[in-house]
Amino acid sequence: MTKYLLRNTALDILVRIDEGGGFSHLLIDQAIKKKGLNSRDEGLLTEIVYGTLQRKLTLEYFLSHFVDKKRKLAPWVNMLLYMSLYQMIYLDKVPDHAIIHESVEISKKRGHRGISGLVNGILRNVQRKGVPNVDKIEDSVKRLSIKTSHPTWLTKRWMNMYGMDITEAICETNLTHKPISVRIQPMKINKRDAVTQLEDEGFEIEESIFSDQGLVVNKGNILHSTLFKNGYLTIQDQSSMLVAEMMEVEKGMTVLDACSAPGGKTTHIAEKMLNEGNIHAYDLHDKKAKLVSKKALQLDLTIIEAKQADSRELNHYHKNDTFDRILIDAPCSGLGVLRGKPDIKYNKAESDIEKLASIQLELLEKISPLLKGDGKIIYSTCTIDKAENEKVVQQFLTNHPEYQIDEGFFDELPEALRNSIGVTEWGLQLFPHEFNTDGFFLTRITKQIETE
Numbered sequence: 082m083t084k085y086l087l088r089n090t091a092l093d094i095l096v097r098i099d100e101g102g103g104f105s106h107l108l109i110d111q112a113i114k115k116k117g118l119n120s121r122d123e124g125l126l127t128e129i130v131y132g133t134l135q136r137k138l139t140l141e142y143f144l145s146h147f148v149d150k151k152r153k154l155a156p157w158v159n160m161l162l163y164m165s166l167y168q169m170i171y172l173d174k175v176p177d178h179a180i181i182h183e184s185v186e187i188s189k190k191r192g193h194r195g196i197s198g199l200v201n202g203i204l205r206n207v208q209r210k211g212v213p214n215v216d217k218i219e220d221s222v223k224r225l226s227i228k229t230s231h232p233t234w235l236t237k238r239w240m241n242m243y244g245m246d247i248t249e250a251i252c253e254t255n256l257t258h259k260p261i262s263v264r265i266q267p268m269k270i271n272k273r274d275a276v277t278q279l280e281d282e283g284f285e286i287e288e289s290i291f292s293d294q295g296l297v298v299n300k301g302n303i304l305h306s307t308l309f310k311n312g313y314l315t316i317q318d319q320s321s322m323l324v325a326e327m328m329e330v331e332k333g334m335t336v337l338d339a340c341s342a343p344g345g346k347t348t349h350i351a352e353k354m355l356n357e358g359n360i361h362a363y364d365l366h367d368k369k370a371k372l373v374s375k376k377a378l379q380l381d382l383t384i385i386e387a388k389q390a391d392s393r394e395l396n397h398y399h400k401n402d403t404f405d406r407i408l409i410d411a412p413c414s415g416l417g418v419l420r421g422k423p424d425i426k427y428n429k430a431e432s433d434i435e436k437l438a439s440i441q442l443e444l445l446e447k448i449s450p451l452l453k454g455d456g457k458i459i460y461s462t463c464t465i466d467k468a469e470n471e472k473v474v475q476q477f478l479t480n481h482p483e484y485q486i487d488e489g490f491f492d493e494l495p496e497a498l499r500n501s502i503g504v505t506e507w508g509l510q511l512f513p514h515e516f517n518t519d520g521f522f523l524t525r526i527t528k529q530i531e532t533e
């Protein structure tokens with residue numbers, strides 16, 4: 082694909098995301114498949130789209146110094162300018178004059194001469210004068226917000242929750258590349274053989290400290306590996322792998338996965354149970370529940386029965402005291418996965434968090450009676466917001482003194498995580514910078530043992 086077409090495709094994707102017409106990772110995947118891109122073009126397209134999105138607020142700030150405030154530009158022109166600026170400032174592979182030339186060509190085809198002249202003028206001005214120094218912004222919240230492109234409400238919220246140092250580390254890490262990690266299907270291959278085979282194919286692999294089944298891919302596109310193509314590997318962040326590890330499941334158990342799609346954790350649980358027992362997996366959306374069945378089939382896991390349901394109404398289908406283990410991997414703001422899904426930071430509002438917290442509490446309230454007396458509930462989210470994590474758990478335990486945090490949870494954490502900065506009395510909060518994973522929360526709840 083020519084560089085012109087590639088940048089035009091990047092612009093199409095960015096405009097669609099901006100219009101609310103899709104998620105970055107899905108649109109990039111679609112474009113790669115539809116246009117049959119080679120791995121170099123795939124890399125550049127991903128870099129331009131993700132990079133521009135990741136740094137959108139910073140780029141907006143830079144641009145505001147070069148565009149007359151009264152001038153209202155069409156959204157695609159703004160996006161084209163952000164995208165060009167991103168390449169000029171953060172990518173050194175392509176010379177500025179080539180970036181400017183192609184941006185002008187794109188604007189000629191999409192708009193008219195006036196627009197292309199404007200784009201040319203702005204970008205040449207940036208090239209001549211350079212962008213303003215963000216370190217000179219006085220207000221510390223605004224400075225961090227602009228510098229790392231996170232909305233001010235979010236940086237302020239994190240600063241109040243975790244202080245400046247942790248907030249800075251989270252924000253900076255969100256701008257970096259996260260290594261891909263995979264989980265091996267242990268009933269098909271053992272870890273040693275998997276590592277050998279991948280290394281033979283040229284991949285650089287590291288064993289995960291989160292899960293015996295986990296591997297971190299430090300070099301190579303794992304989607305092209307023979308093991309992945311043959312269904313021996315599942316792509317999963319290491320933090321998510323910790324969930325099934327901490328569930329203490331055994332063969333023959335009856336397990337509920339209340340919010341299961343697309344099934345990453347459900348299938349991991351089935352693997353830990355060596356495909357013996359019963360897993361009832363639910364999701365609010367029928368289409369999504371079908372993804373769980375599909376994933377189970379791909380991995381030859383037969384103990385998973387996936388269905389559509391609102392898990393707040395599972396008492397219609399299951400009696401109290403039914404499940405040995407329950408996983409509530411709750412719907413959440415996703416603020417822990419901003420590296421993979423940067424659009425989230427611009428689309429979420431602070432008011433969403435309270436709404437989600439009340440759904441999360443309701444899920445815990447309605448599902449917990451289904452747990453057996455000696456059973457365990459794992460509650461997890463892929464966010465780093467206290468309101469959705471420890472506050473939900475704390476509220477649940479206040480409302481239901483017959484439940485408690487399972488103290489064994491902390492001792493059973495992988496050794497390297499036991500002294501994590503995110504361990505509190507309510508569970509484990511993983512921050513993206515600490516172990517280079519997603520931001521993630523998990524905890525384990527049991528029923529109090531009744532004494533006479």
Ligand SMILES: C[S@@+](CC[C@H](N)C(=O)[O-])C[C@H]1O[C@@H](n2cnc3c(N)ncnc32)[C@H](O)[C@@H]1O
Pocket residue numbers: 321339340341342343344345346347363364365366369390391392393410411412413463
């Ligand atoms: C964080 S995702 C689950 C990810 C999944 N556990 C995995 O590891 O692949 C949360 C899921 O909960 C589902 N969900 C949201 N509200 C729900 C409800 N009331 N009942 C059941 N599922 C729900 C969403 O559709 C979404 O697929």
